[in-house]
Amino acid sequence: MSDNNSRRNFLSWLTGLGSLAFLGSIIYPAYKFLVPPESGEANVSQVKLPFTRSEIEGEEKKAKTFKFGRTLGLIVLTGEGELKAMSATCTHLDCTVQHRPDLGIIWCSCHNGRYDLDGKNISGPPPKPLELYIVNEIKGEIFVSKETA
C-alpha cells in the first residue's frame, strides 16, 4: 500500500515537473522572440551607417563601404566635402568599385571601368551607371536611403 502510494506520489511529482517543462517550452521561445535582436529593426529602404564623416575622412581613399540590404554600398567624401553614396558593385562583372580621390572618379580595378561621382559610367566596359543613393546627415549620423518611386 505504501509502495503504491509512493509510486503515485512520484508520478504526480513527475506530472508537475512535466507541466512546468511544457510551460517552459512554450514561454521560452515566446520570450526569446520578444527580446529585440541586435540589429534592432528591419532595415527597409534606409540604413544608418556605423561610422561618421570623420572616419570617412580618415580613410586614405576618402570612402568606405557599407552593407545595404543585400547589396554593398560605397560612400564617398568628395573634394567639395559632399557625401555621396552609391552601389559598390560594378555594373560590368560585379567587382567592387573604389573611390580614386586622385582622379576624382569611382574606379573598378578589374577592367578599368570608370564612373563619375554621381555613379554615371564614363569610360571602360561598364554598360550602366551605379545606383545612386540619397545621403542625409543628421546630428553627425549618416543615413543612406534608396530613392522610392
Next chain:
Amino acid sequence: MIKFILIFIGLLLFSINGFGSDNNCMSCHLDLEDEGGSASKFAKDIHSQKGLGCADCHGGDPTLDDMDDVRDSKGFRGVPNHLEVPDFCARCHSDAAYMHDHNPSMPVDQLAKYKTSIHGQRLFSAKDKKVANCVSCHSVHEIGDGQMPYSSTHPSNLPATCAKCHSDKDYMTEYKIPTDQFEKYSSSVHGLALLERGDLGAPACNDCHGNHGAAPPGVSSLAAVCGVCHALEAELFEKSPHADAFLENDFPMCETCHSNHAIFKLSDNMIGTTESALCTECHAADDGTIGLPTADSILTSLNNLVMAHLDAKQSLDEAILKGMMTTNEEFLLKEVDQSLIQARTLIHSFNMDSVAPKAMEGIAKADTVMVNSAGLIDEYYFRRKGLAVASLVITFLAFMLYRKIRKIEQK
C-alpha cells in the same frame, strides 16, 4: 510583280526621306538590279538616314530621266574602283567644314590614319587591290555607325568582318601571316565575353589593333594597350622586376605569359615552380634570381586562399541546404571572392610581400564565413534537439492525461 513592290517600297522610302521626284536613280537601278541588290539596301545606310542621296556620292544630275544623260551630266563620278575608294569617301570625310555641317563630333582623320595602316600602305604604294579599303569593312550601301546593331562595325559583328579576309587561307597566302586569329579569338575569354555573353565592354579586334590605322601593337606598347582595361595589372607589372627584364630580352609584356588572340581562362597553375608553370620557362633554381622562391611563395599564399574559399563555400552550402538564413554569410563570401580577384591581380607585382597580405585578409574573412556557417549548422541541430525535448514533454503529459482518463472511467 515583285519588282513593282520593290519600286513602290523604294519610292515610299525616298518620299519619306524627302527626295520625291528629285531622285530618279532608283526608278531604273532597282529595276536593273537583282532582288537584294545594293541600291535596295540603301535605306538602312547611315548616309540615307542623314538625308544624303545617290548623287551626293556618285555625282551627276539625279533629276534626269535617261541614264546616258546622267552619265554625261556635270560632276558624275560613277563607281570608284578598289584603289579609288579611299579618296572617293575622303572627299567628304576628310573635309572638316563639310563634316561639321553634317556631324560635327565626327573625326575627319580616317584617311590619314588609313595611310599609316598596313592596309593603306599597301593600297597606295603597292597598288594592292586585295587589301581592305573603306568598303571592305563598312560595306557598300549598308554603311552604319558602330552603334547600329546590324552594322558590320558594331562590336559584336566586327570580329567576323575582319575574319572575312583574315580567316581566308587562300586569300591570305601571299601575305604569309596566320589565319587562325578569329578562331583563337572566338574561344578566348574576350571572344566568349563579346560573342557569347554579349558583353560589349569586351575588346573586339579594333580595341587592340586600332581601326583605321590597323596594325599589330608593338612589343613595347603592349602594356599600354592591354592596360586600357587591365590598368592595375599593367601598373603593377611596370613597377615589377619583370618590366626591365622583358624589355631587355625583347619579350612582349603581357603576351609572353597570356598569348595574344587565344587568351584563355586563367589558372593558378600558371604560377609556381612545377613544369606546367610558366615561371620555369625562363627561371631555373640556380639562375641567381629570387624568381622561383617568389613564385613558390605567391602560389602558396594563393592556394591557401583558394582552399579557405572552398571550405567556406562548402560549409555555407551545407547551411543553405539545411534551410538556414545565410544572407550575411553569403554577403561575406562575396568579399572573399573580391579578395581572391585582388590577390590574383597582385601576382603581376611579382613580389611575394604584396600577395600574401591580401591573401591573409581573404582567408580571415573566409574563416569567419566558416565559423558562422558552422554556427548555423549547429543551430539547425539545436532546433531539432529542442523539438525532441518539447515533443517528449508533450507526449509524456498526454500519456499522463490518458492514464487519468482511464482511471476516472474505471470507477
Next chain:
Amino acid sequence: MNGAQNNLIKKGYQWLDDRLHINSLVEYMSSKAVPQHSHSIFYYLGGITLFLFIVQVITGILLLMYYRPGADSAYESVKFIVSEVSFGWLIRAIHSWSANLMVLAAFLHMFTVFFTRAYRKPREMTWYTGMGLLALSMTFGFSGYLLPWNELAFFATRVGTGMAGAMPVIGDYLMVIMRGGEEVTGATIGRFFGLHVAILPLLTTGLLTLHMIFIQRQGMSEPMNWAGKKQEDKKYMKFFPNFIYRDALVWLVALNILALLAVIFPDGIGVVHWPLGIKADPFAAPPAVIRPEWYFMFAFQALKMLPAHIWFLEGELFGIIVFGLGGLIWMLIPLLDRRANENKRSPMIMAFGTFVVLFMVVMTIVGYLVE
C-alpha cells in the same frame, strides 16, 4: 509535499468560489453529458479548430510585434522575423501551419456536422454561425497570404482579387475596394493587414462567442438513430471532467503535431508551402504556375475549366453565379432539409452533400495535376 500542494490548490479554489460561485458552474458542466457512439470522435473536430484558432491568435500577436505593413517594409520585416529574431522562423512556421490545419479542421468539422445532420432543429443557428466562421477563416487565409509581400503571394492575390472582379454588377467596385486601387499595390497590403488583424478578429470573436454559447446551451447533438431509442440504451459521458480531459488530450496531440511540422518543415511541404522567396515585383513576369491556397483550389480550377461563354454569360461570371448559389443552398441547408426535423432520411440532401465533396476533391486534385 504533495499534500501541501493540494492544500494550496484547495484554498485557492475556495477563495474563488466564495466570490464567483464556481461550484455552480462546475455542477452545471458535470450535469451535462456527451453522447457516446461510433461517431463520437467527430465531437472533437470543433475543439481542434478552436485550439488552432487560439494558436493563431497567440502567434499572430507575436508576429505583429515585428511586422510592418507597406510595399517597402512588409517583405523586409518578415525576412527580419525569420532571419534575425530568435525563434522568429518558428513563430512564422507555426502560424502558417496552424492556419492551414485550422481551415482543414473547420472543413472536416462542417462536413461531419453536415452528414450527421446535426444542423437540424434546434441547432440551425449553430450551423449558420459555423458557416460564418468558416467564411471568416478562409478570408483570414486569403488576406494573410499577401502580407509577406513576396512573389508567390503577390501574383496569387492579383489572380484572386481579379476573380472577385468578375462578379456581376458589384465586381469592379469590389475589386477596387479590395485592392485599394486598380492594381495590387502597397495600398492593398494596408487593407489586407487591417482586415487580417482588426476586422476579421473582431467578427470572429463575436461569431465564435455565439457559436460556443449555443453549444453550451444545447449540448452535443445526438445521432439521428437515437430518436426512437430507450433512455437506458443510450450511452453518455460526463462533459466534465471526462470530455474536457479528452479534449485536452486531443489538444496536446495537436500541439505536438504542430510543433513537429513547424520545426521539420518550416516552409511547408509539397503544394502547401510558404517559402519567403523573393520580394514581390509588380513589373516582373509572373511565375509559370500561379496557384491559390489549397482550399481555394477547387473553385480556382473549376472557374479555369469553364468555357469562355455559357449561354449569354461569360464563363467566369457563370461560374461565380453557380458557386454563389451553391454556397447559399449549402448555408440554408437547415431550412431546406425539413425531413431532418422529423427524423426522416433525406437522400436528396445526402446526395447533394456527396456531390459537393466529390466535386471539391476531384477539382482540387485536377488543379494540382494540371499546370
